[in-house]
Amino acid sequence: MPSTSRVEAFPVNTPAASQIFTTVLSHGPLTRLEAARRAGLSPAAVTKAVRPLLEAGYLLEDANDEARPALGRPANLVRVDGGRALFIGLKVTGDEIIGVLADLCCRIRVARRVPLRGREPGQVLTVAAELVQELLTEADGFGVRVQGLGIAVSGDVDRAEGTVRYSPFLEWRDVLLAELATMTCGLPTTVDNDVRALTVAEQWFGDGVGLSDFALVTVGAGIGCGLVVHGRVVAGAHGVAGEIGHVTVDPAGPPCHCGNRGCVEAIAADPAIVAQVREVTGSEVADIAEAIELAHRGDAGARAVYAKAGEAIGRGIATVANLLGPARVLISGEGLAAYDLFAEQIRDAFTAAAFGSAARCDVHTRPLPFEEWARGAAATAIQSFITADPN
Amino acid sequence: MPSTSRVEAFPVNTPAASQIFTTVLSHGPLTRLEAARRAGLSPAAVTKAVRPLLEAGYLLEDANDEARPALGRPANLVRVDGGRALFIGLKVTGDEIIGVLADLCCRIRVARRVPLRGREPGQVLTVAAELVQELLTEADGFGVRVQGLGIAVSGDVDRAEGTVRYSPFLEWRDVLLAELATMTCGLPTTVDNDVRALTVAEQWFGDGVGLSDFALVTVGAGIGCGLVVHGRVVAGAHGVAGEIGHVTVDPAGPPCHCGNRGCVEAIAADPAIVAQVREVTGSEVADIAEAIELAHRGDAGARAVYAKAGEAIGRGIATVANLLGPARVLISGEGLAAYDLFAEQIRDAFTAAAFGSAARCDVHTRPLPFEEWARGAAATAIQSFITADPN
Numbered sequence: 001m002p003s004t005s006r007v008e009a010f011p012v013n014t015p016a017a018s019q020i021f022t023t024v025l026s027h028g029p030l031t032r033l034e035a036a037r038r039a040g041l042s043p044a045a046v047t048k049a050v051r052p053l054l055e056a057g058y059l060l061e062d063a064n065d066e067a068r069p070a071l072g073r074p075a076n077l078v079r080v081d082g083g084r085a086l087f088i089g090l091k092v093t094g095d096e097i098i099g100v101l102a103d104l105c106c107r108i109r110v111a112r113r114v115p116l117r118g119r120e121p122g123q124v125l126t127v128a129a130e131l132v133q134e135l136l137t138e139a140d141g142f143g144v145r146v147q148g149l150g151i152a153v154s155g156d157v158d159r160a161e162g163t164v165r166y167s168p169f170l171e172w173r174d175v176l177l178a179e180l181a182t183m184t185c186g187l188p189t190t191v192d193n194d195v196r197a198l199t200v201a202e203q204w205f206g207d208g209v210g211l212s213d214f215a216l217v218t219v220g221a222g223i224g225c226g227l228v229v230h231g232r233v234v235a236g237a238h239g240v241a242g243e244i245g246h247v248t249v250d251p252a253g254p255p256c257h258c259g260n261r262g263c264v265e266a267i268a269a270d271p272a273i274v275a276q277v278r279e280v281t282g283s284e285v286a287d288i289a290e291a292i293e294l295a296h297r298g299d300a301g302a303r304a305v306y307a308k309a310g311e312a313i314g315r316g317i318a319t320v321a322n323l324l325g326p327a328r329v330l331i332s333g334e335g336l337a338a339y340d341l342f343a344e345q346i347r348d349a350f351t352a353a354a355f356g357s358a359a360r361c362d363v364h365t366r367p368l369p370f371e372e373w374a375r376g377a378a379a380t381a382i383q384s385f386i387t388a389d390p391n
Numbered sequence: 392m393p394s395t396s397r398v399e400a401f402p403v404n405t406p407a408a409s410q411i412f413t414t415v416l417s418h419g420p421l422t423r424l425e426a427a428r429r430a431g432l433s434p435a436a437v438t439k440a441v442r443p444l445l446e447a448g449y450l451l452e453d454a455n456d457e458a459r460p461a462l463g464r465p466a467n468l469v470r471v472d473g474g475r476a477l478f479i480g481l482k483v484t485g486d487e488i489i490g491v492l493a494d495l496c497c498r499i500r501v502a503r504r505v506p507l508r509g510r511e512p513g514q515v516l517t518v519a520a521e522l523v524q525e526l527l528t529e530a531d532g533f534g535v536r537v538q539g540l541g542i543a544v545s546g547d548v549d550r551a552e553g554t555v556r557y558s559p560f561l562e563w564r565d566v567l568l569a570e571l572a573t574m575t576c577g578l579p580t581t582v583d584n585d586v587r588a589l590t591v592a593e594q595w596f597g598d599g600v601g602l603s604d605f606a607l608v609t610v611g612a613g614i615g616c617g618l619v620v621h622g623r624v625v626a627g628a629h630g631v632a633g634e635i636g637h638v639t640v641d642p643a644g645p646p647c648h649c650g651n652r653g654c655v656e657a658i659a660a661d662p663a664i665v666a667q668v669r670e671v672t673g674s675e676v677a678d679i680a681e682a683i684e685l686a687h688r689g690d691a692g693a694r695a696v697y698a699k700a701g702e703a704i705g706r707g708i709a710t711v712a713n714l715l716g717p718a719r720v721l722i723s724g725e726g727l728a729a730y731d732l733f734a735e736q737i738r739d740a741f742t743a744a745a746f747g748s749a750a751r752c753d754v755h756t757r758p759l760p761f762e763e764w765a766r767g768a769a770a771t772a773i774q775s776f777i778t779a780d781p782n
Contacts, residue, residue, distance in 0.1 A: 156747060166747070213628050227714070229620040236716020237604050240749040243713035248706060248744065251641055258746055315639060322634035323618065323714060325627020353639065355649055356547060356557070358631040 008145065010385055011056045016041055017049035018387055021080070024059065025105065025386070026209045029079035050078060057084050058104070080104060086139050087385070088132055088187065089150045089378025091194060092116075092124060094169035099131045100371050101138055101146070102378035106205040110138045111371045121175045125184050132185040149187040150381035151177060152194040152373055154222070156239040159192045159380070165239055190377075190384040195242060196233050197376035198332070198368075199226025200383055203233065207330050207366050214328040215320050216366070217244060219313060219335030223265045229324060244316045245269065264316040268309035270335065276305045292338045303341065310342025314349025321350070321358040330366040339365055399536065401776055402447045407432055408440035409778055412471070415450065416496065416777070417600045420470035441469060449475050449495070471495060477530045478776070479523055479578065480541045480769025482585060483507075483515060485560035490522045491762050492529055492537070493769035497596040501529045502762045512566050516575050523576040540578040541772035542568060543585040543764055545613070547630040550583045550771070556630055581768075581775040586633060587624050588767035589723070589759075590617025591774055594624065598721050598757055605719040606711050607757070608635060610704060610726030614656045620715060636660065638710045640703045655707040659700035661726065667696045683729045694732065701733025705740025712741070712749040721757040730756055 012018050016039075023039045024030055030038070036046040053059040061076045082105035091098045094116075101110040114131050117123055132149060139146045155167035162178025164170075181189040192200070199216045202208040208216070212231045218224040225244035227234040234241045245265035246258050253262025254272065266272050270288040277291040278284060281301035285291045295302035317329050331339075331346070343365075351359055369375070403409050407430075414430045415421055421429070427437040444450040452467045473496030482489045485507075492501040505522050508514055523540060530537045546558035553569025555561075572580040583591070590607045593599040599607070599619060607617040616635035618625040625632045636656035637649050644653025645663065657663050661679040668682040669675060671692040676682045686693035708720050722730075722737070734756075742750055760766070 225714070229625060230623050232621050234620060234715060236749070237718035238716055238748040238751045240712075240747050241714065241716040243746045243749065246713050246744075246746045247638075247710055249639070249642070252643075260744055319638055319710060320714060321631075322637050323616070323632065323711060324620075324625060325629055325632040327628035353637075353651055355634045355637045356631050357629040358627070358634065360629045 008147070010147075011052040011058070012049075012386070014049070016045050017053070020046055020049040021053060021058070021386060022204070024078055025080045026204050029062070029077035031075040031077060033075065035078060057081060082107060083142070083144060085147045085385070086142060086144050087148050087150065087378045087381040088135050088146055089152070089197075089374040089376065089381060090128055090131065091152045091373035091377055092128070092170065093154075094119065097124070097127055097131055098371055098374040099135055100374040100378055101135045102375060102382075104382060106201060106375060106379050106382060108369070108371055108375055108378075109142065110135060111374070119170050119172075121172060121177070121180065124170070125180055128181065129184045132187065146187060148381035148385045149181060149185055149189045150197065150377035150379065150384075151181060151189060151191050152197040152377035152380070153177070153191065154194045154224075157191055157193040157196075158239055159190065159196075159235065162189070162191050164191065188381075188384065190380045192377070192380045194373050194376065195224035195226045196235065197380045198373060199228060199233050199376075201372075201376040201379035202226075202330060202366070203228050204379055204383065207328070211327050213324065213326045214330065215242075215317075215324070215326045216330045216332060217313070217317060217320075218333035219268065219331065220333040221270050223269050223313065223316065224333075225316075225320065227320070227324065227326075244320060247316045247319045249312045249315050264312045267312040268316075268335075273305055273309055276308075277302045280305055288338075292341070295338070295341050306338060306341035307345045310345025311349040313342065314346040314351075315353050317346070317363060318350045318353035318355075318358070321361045322353075322355045325358055326361055328362040328364070330364065332366040332368050332372070334370075336365055336367055399538070401538075402443040402449070403440075403777065405440070407436050408444070411437055411440040412444060412449070412777060413595070415469055416471045417595050420453070420468035422466040422468060424466065426469060448472060473498060474533070474535060476538045476776070477533060477535050478539050478541065478769045478772040479526050479537055480543070480588075480765040480767065480772060481519055481522065482543045482764035482768055483519070483561065484545075485510065488515070488518055488522055489762055489765040490526055491765040491769055492526045493766060493773075495773060497592060497766060497770050497773060499760070499762055499766055499769075500533065501526060502765070510561050510563075512563060512568070512571065515561070516571055519572065520575045523578065537578060539772035539776045540572060540576055540580045541588065541768035541770065541775075542572060542580060542582045543588040543768035543771070544568070544582065545585045545615075548582055548584040548587075549630055550581065550587075550626065553580070553582050555582065579772075579775065581771045583768070583771045585764050585767065586615035586617045587626065588771045589764060590619060590624050590767070592763075592767040592770035593617075593721060593757070594619050595770055595774065598719070602718050604715065604717045605721065606633075606708075606715070606717045607721045607723060608704070608708060608711075609724035610659065610722065611724040612661050614660050614704065614707065615724075616707075616711065618711070618715065618717070620717075635707045635711060638707045640706050655703045658703040659726075664696055664700055667699075668693045671696055679729075683732070686729070686732050697729060697732035698736045701736025702740040704733065705737040705742075706744050708737070708754060709741045709744035709746075709749070712752045713744075713746045716749055717752055719753045719755070721755065723757040723759050723763065725761075727756055727758055 082103040085104045098113045156165040164175045178189045178191045216226040223245035225242035246263045250262035256263040256266035473494040476495045489504045547556040555566045569580045569582045603622045609615040614636035616633035637654045641653035647654040647657035
């Protein structure tokens with residue numbers, strides 16, 4: 001059995017050092033003074049914190065030619081060396097595993113997808129281990145160690161425990177995935193819900209950088225939502241949070257798999273759109289791509305279905321804004337392929353249902369590559385590596 | 392003009408000391424060891440933190456006879472001396488000001504209510520200053536200083552700025568209330584939204600103690616909600632948060648003052664209930680008390696109105712639970728007077744609409760005294776006193 005002994009410890013052992021590193025990671029390059037200001041620490045604390053990180057090569061310090069003052073020493077810029085460490089992120093769906101090799105700045109270096117041969121935990125772990133091995137071989141080409149593995153799964157996932165409590169797509173209950181993957185793949189493993197993992201990637205490396213309160217709404221096969229409140233991703237006391245897909249839009253609407261009627265997901269997720277386009281147009285569209293095509297050809301029925309979907313998503317986002325007042329809501333996911341078909345309705349429904357100054361929330365789209373979910377998993381591995389308690 | 396010079400500084404000047412004091416305040420009496428464990432600090436840090444607080448009389452240390460070990464020194468218990476300081480809390484409604492004198496443990500010592508003579512800021516401040524003066528005279532009887540004033544107002548309130556941005560009941564816009572009240576009343580003043588102030592009281596002194604994530608839902612003239620996420624009250628990036636009253640229950644429902652239809656508030660707040668009882672029963676009930684009386688007498692129409700109100704509140708709570716996954720939801724407010732009329736419907740609608748393990752959230756009622764809102768204001772004053780930056 002592989003061990004995790006190839007992994008080195010991150011040379012940070014104080015909250016201040018961890019804070020400085022994450023500040024430079026998300027906002028860098030920065031002068032030491034600016035890093036101190038943003039982290040709310042003294043320049044002396046920054047000097048103490050960066051020394052071991054510079055020595056170990058996680059931080060680099062460059063002369064800043066642009067900011068060279070007329071007199072005195074130039075203010076050097078501190079930045080993270082993204083190439084100093086690699087991480088693997090896996091997204092497990094019901095059919096396949098998507099895997100990426102990402103650097104310390106969460107830039108994708110290699111991406112792969114492999115089909116599953118079955119959904120039993122053992123079958124999934126075998127495929128995952130093969131994919132990890134392949135990515136580790138790729139990593140050797142970069143001459144840099146892989147320091148951690150992140151796995152993203154939809155459903156009820158307890159990150160702290162490393163357990164998938166319930167995954168409807170995989171039909172898993174209470175699978176100790178982090179422990180099993182650590183043993184099978186030989187890497188310290190972080191397991192998280194897929195939408196929350198994607199939210200971490202946006203918080204540390206994307207459009208959520210610098211915001212203490214934002215939401216990421218994903219549209220596609222399902223309608224999900226990751227929430228950052230007071231600078232941290234909301235996980236929920238019982239594993240459920242961000243279920244914007246089950247905000248009720250219309251109690252007389254179509255039935256939802258959750259047992260209620262008229263949830264956002266029952267109106268605006270891909271399967272709901274396909275079903276409604278079939279019903280409204282009588283056209284036997286095979287999948288969401290055909291539904292989009294029909295709407296793009298100008299079919300009034302298909303376009304009306306998309307308009308209703310947009311209205312449902314807009315109302316869902318307004319509910320999030322009215323309850324939490326985020327500074328920004330990002331809309332992402334594969335459903336953005338149809339964005340021109342419902343963008344206006346999302347905007348109008350949001351504006352109508354947002355209460356008072358909640359309407360000032362910045363709502364915009366955030367197209368992400370198809371490997372986005374696996375990249376989110378890599379982001380959780382980076383987060384675990386940096387913030388791990390060294391004791 | 393009175394000055395605030397009579398106020399003394401709280402003898403805490405480090406985050407650790409502030410944390411230890413609030414831990415003992417909310418959870419005490421505690422042994423030093425237990426306080427250290429709960430605050431995540433070393434026993435040495437606790438010893439250093441409590442010394443000035445014991446010297447200034449804010450903390451007391453007693454022999455703990457019950458926990459006396461067979462051998463060795465008994466483990467003393469540290470507790471807050473609630474009588475060491477007093478605070479004034481005011482709740483301003485459209486008609487009156489409710490005021491309380493509360494001790495450092497937020498126990499009400501004196502309560503008063505006085506009618507307003509007008510809603511202009513100047514008129515409200517004059518009545519507030521008279522009430523504060525009356526409560527300061529009462530405080531003299533306790534021989535203890537009043538250390539701060541809290542004012543709670545419904546609407547969009549920026550606590551950090553001390554500004555009432557918009558209050559529909561008072562018809563105020565952008566009133567610098569904290570600054571004006573500090574000048575008029577001679578006490579350091581904290582201004583907050585009334586529901587958030589009540590949430591602070593529950594977080595520090597009530598049923599939210601020890602919970603990092605909970606919600607407080609208030610039912611009555613309006614339907615409000617205070618949210619605590621990651622241990623802090625949610626204020627919203629633009630001043631709006633916790634607007635459970637404007638969660639849509641039925642897009643075909645009755646019109647709401649916010650411009651939409653079928654909001655929780657348009658179905659379940661007192662004015663909506665009175666209007667619906669009149670419409671359904673044909674009985675010209677004058678106010679909510681008469682509506683409740685009619686329902687209690689068994690009128691089927693009035694009871695059906697309450698059943699629908701309960702369903703709307705239950706759905707609103709489920710939306711909060713699905714998005715945030717709080718450990719607990721407390722239901723309070725003057726609307727609890729009718730709780731027997733809709734408790735079952737709240738419970739049933741919540742259970743039906745809660746997604747997966749979000750249904751495990753502990754939902755229960757929390758009857759509070761009529762001065763609850765003013766006590767919430769006092770809690771914000773206590774919070775400001777303890778956590779104020781001494782520099």
